[in-house]
Amino acid sequence: MDVLLQAIVNGILLGGFYALMGMGQNIIFGVMKIVNFCHGEMLMVGMYLTYMLYTYAGIDPYLALPLVAIIMFLLGAVIQHTLITPSLKTKSFTNLLFLTVGLGLLLSNGALVLFGSDYKSIRTSYSQTNIMLGPVSVALPKLISFLVLIVVTIALFTFLKYSTTGKQIRAVSQNPVGAEVCGINVRRIYLLTYGLGVALAGIAGCLLTQFYSIYPTAGASFGFRALIVVVVGGLGSIPGAFFAGILLGLLEQMSALFISPSYSDMIVFITFIVILVVRQLLIMRRK
Amino acid sequence: MDVKKAVSGYRRNLTIVVGALLAVFLVLPLIVKTPYIINIFILVFYISTMSMAWNILGGMTGQNSLGLAAYMGIGAYTVCLIVTKLNWNPWVVSILAMLVTGLIAGVIFFPCFILKGPYFTLVSIAFAESMRQFIINSEFFGRASGVGLPFGEDSFLQFRFASKVPYYYAGLIMMVAVYAIMKRIDNTKIGFALKTIREDEDAAAAIGINPTKYKVIAVVISAVIAGFVGFFYASYIRYVDPDLMVQAKSTEFVLPAVVGGAAYVEGPLVGGLIMIPLSEFLRANFARVLPGINMIMYAVVLLVVIRFRPSGILGWYMDSNFKKFIDEKILKKPSLDVLEEYQMMNYESRKGGK
Numbered sequence: 001m002d003v004l005l006q007a008i009v010n011g012i013l014l015g016g017f018y019a020l021m022g023m024g025q026n027i028i029f030g031v032m033k034i035v036n037f038c039h040g041e042m043l044m045v046g047m048y049l050t051y052m053l054y055t056y057a058g059i060d061p062y063l064a065l066p067l068v069a070i071i072m073f074l075l076g077a078v079i080q081h082t083l084i085t086p087s088l089k090t091k092s093f094t095n096l097l098f099l100t101v102g103l104g105l106l107l108s109n110g111a112l113v114l115f116g117s118d119y120k121s122i123r124t125s126y127s128q129t130n131i132m133l134g135p136v137s138v139a140l141p142k143l144i145s146f147l148v149l150i151v152v153t154i155a156l157f158t159f160l161k162y163s164t165t166g167k168q169i170r171a172v173s174q175n176p177v178g179a180e181v182c183g184i185n186v187r188r189i190y191l192l193t194y195g196l197g198v199a200l201a202g203i204a205g206c207l208l209t210q211f212y213s214i215y216p217t218a219g220a221s222f223g224f225r226a227l228i229v230v231v232v233g234g235l236g237s238i239p240g241a242f243f244a245g246i247l248l249g250l251l252e253q254m255s256a257l258f259i260s261p262s263y264s265d266m267i268v269f270i271t272f273i274v275i276l277v278v279r280q281l282l283i284m285r286r287k
Numbered sequence: 288m289d290v291k292k293a294v295s296g297y298r299r300n301l302t303i304v305v306g307a308l309l310a311v312f313l314v315l316p317l318i319v320k321t322p323y324i325i326n327i328f329i330l331v332f333y334i335s336t337m338s339m340a341w342n343i344l345g346g347m348t349g350q351n352s353l354g355l356a357a358y359m360g361i362g363a364y365t366v367c368l369i370v371t372k373l374n375w376n377p378w379v380v381s382i383l384a385m386l387v388t389g390l391i392a393g394v395i396f397f398p399c400f401i402l403k404g405p406y407f408t409l410v411s412i413a414f415a416e417s418m419r420q421f422i423i424n425s426e427f428f429g430r431a432s433g434v435g436l437p438f439g440e441d442s443f444l445q446f447r448f449a450s451k452v453p454y455y456y457a458g459l460i461m462m463v464a465v466y467a468i469m470k471r472i473d474n475t476k477i478g479f480a481l482k483t484i485r486e487d488e489d490a491a492a493a494i495g496i497n498p499t500k501y502k503v504i505a506v507v508i509s510a511v512i513a514g515f516v517g518f519f520y521a522s523y524i525r526y527v528d529p530d531l532m533v534q535a536k537s538t539e540f541v542l543p544a545v546v547g548g549a550a551y552v553e554g555p556l557v558g559g560l561i562m563i564p565l566s567e568f569l570r571a572n573f574a575r576v577l578p579g580i581n582m583i584m585y586a587v588v589l590l591v592v593i594r595f596r597p598s599g600i601l602g603w604y605m606d607s608n609f610k611k612f613i614d615e616k617i618l619k620k621p622s623l624d625v626l627e628e629y630q631m632m633n634y635e636s637r638k639g640g641k
Contacts, residue, residue: 276409
């Protein structure tokens with residue numbers, strides 16, 4: 001029983017990261033209809049940024065969080081402005097796809113050149129602290145990360161729901177032409193969206209650093225799971241992404257516990273395929 | 288009569304140029320003896336072939352698969368396993384490998400054809416990755432350490448040579464054959480149907496093209512080619528492990544097509560001939576100091592091409608004055624209406640003959 005509880009708590013905490021990644025991907029995919037295949041690499045960049053801030057400037061990972069978010073936002077905005085916006089005009093899905101794939105290659109291999117392939121980690125004074133919640137022990141950084149995640153989710157939800165810019169973002173995601181007719185600067189919204197999505201990935205990376213090794217391909221598995229979260233949680237839905245992420249984390253931990261840890265990846269992928277196909281069948285039925 | 292003369296002159300010139308290119312490749316191993324250079328060309332051949340296999344699905348049909356390496360892996364595994372366990376002849380097994388990959392692509396993947404656009408890409412990645420995970424976890428497939436083919440003396444029947452040169456010629460034949468098949472498909476009903484689906488799937492369905500049927504055809508053709516390349520790869524490297532099926536490999540196979548020009552049958556060849564030697568050169572010279580430098584080059588070229596020449600190197604060439612110069616001065620290509628007239632004449636003489 002304790003093992004099961006522990007697995008559930010671990011699953012929820014792990015799922016939090018998937019949720020955070022999924023939210024970023026969700027905004028980008030929802031607004032621009034492009035799959036950001038370098039989302040995992042953005043997480044990795046966030047991890048290295050935190051690592052550099054910690055080792056060279058001595059900034060605590062959690063204090064570095066806003067800084068990382070801002071830098072990542074600017075990085076995303078620059079990429080959007082120089083690469084993605086001009087390519088959006090060609091309307092070629094293939095090109096946009098490989099644009100982000102190419103960016104991912106550039107980032108992960110750039111990290112390989114700059115930092116080498118060895119694993120790095122951040123150990124703060126409190127990273128080994130465990131807190132007992134009843135029979136379950138939880139690492140303090142994981143708990144803090146999850147609290148940050150909840151704050152970010154609520155903030156994002158309120159931002160998209162009630163602020164003018166958030167409303168503009170939702171308008172563009174529903175109909176870019178109509179939004180432009182209404183006087184919304186679509187290019188600015190694209191800039192904002194991509195920046196925001198990348199910043200969310202950066203936040204996830206920053207939070208991960210305390211209990212996950214930092215290496216150039218660290219983001220790959222998170223990047224793909226973010227896509228799963230988008231599909232399962234539904235386009236444009238922040239609460240959907242939140243719960244889908246947690247569900248995914250739970251699924252992974254449960255299959256590791258009940259079947260075998262080495263099969264958990266495969267189970268996640270097959271579940272994803274089944275969900276995709278069933279979802280499409282339901283959509284076709286509705287038509 | 289004038290029309291016929293102009294067209295046959297153009298055809299002759301074209302044959303000479305293509306023949307000269309082929310002759311260069313045929314003679315190359317006789318001049319260059321370095322195994323390292325030969326190896327690069329073998330890489331060019333099989334990666335370009337994979338890229339063409341992707342192109343029929345991605346470039347022609349507009350279904351961006353990112354899991355092609357898995358089919359190549361399945362082909363390679365089929366060959367390695369059956370040859371080592373049952374001791375069959377590799378050539379026979381290569382046909383079996385093509386059947387297996389075609390079946391897996393056509394039957395197991397079948398429900399996924401209803402997915403469109405990005406969802407198809409996602410499911411292709413998930414499918415490839417779950418197959419890789421399956422192989423890693425299976426004792427039969429040798430888990431993560433892979434399966435090897437037996438070594439031994441040179442023999443054509445076993446497709447086993449110590450030297451790289453036979454593989455060079457085999458790879459060249461494979462690439463040219465696949466190119467010929469692709470060129471043929473491009474000009475037949477299937478090719479036109481695929482291109483219509485790429486432009487607008489709903490419109491294609493409206494004019495009587497069954498999108499699912501043609502998508503299945505495209506996926507199966509691409510998987511069968513990938514399966515055969517898997518056979519070639521397994522015979523050449525004589526070893527296969529799950530690392531062959533990682534997603535990065537699938538991406539690597541797509542890059543030549545996108546850089547060369549995904550809308551053209553020749554795109555993957557052009558992209559492959561430019562990108563792979565460059566990448567290997569960088570890897571050989573700088574990888575010790577800067578690991579990953581060749582992939583950075585790949586990425587930068589990809590980004591630059593997509594940003595500034597969205598239709599690829601070949602698309603750029605098609606609009607350039609350079610092509611005009613070659614067409615007019617070297618190939619003496621007749622104008623379009625002359626070509627059309629020639630086709631008309633052909634058509635009428637065929638009709639008259641019946």
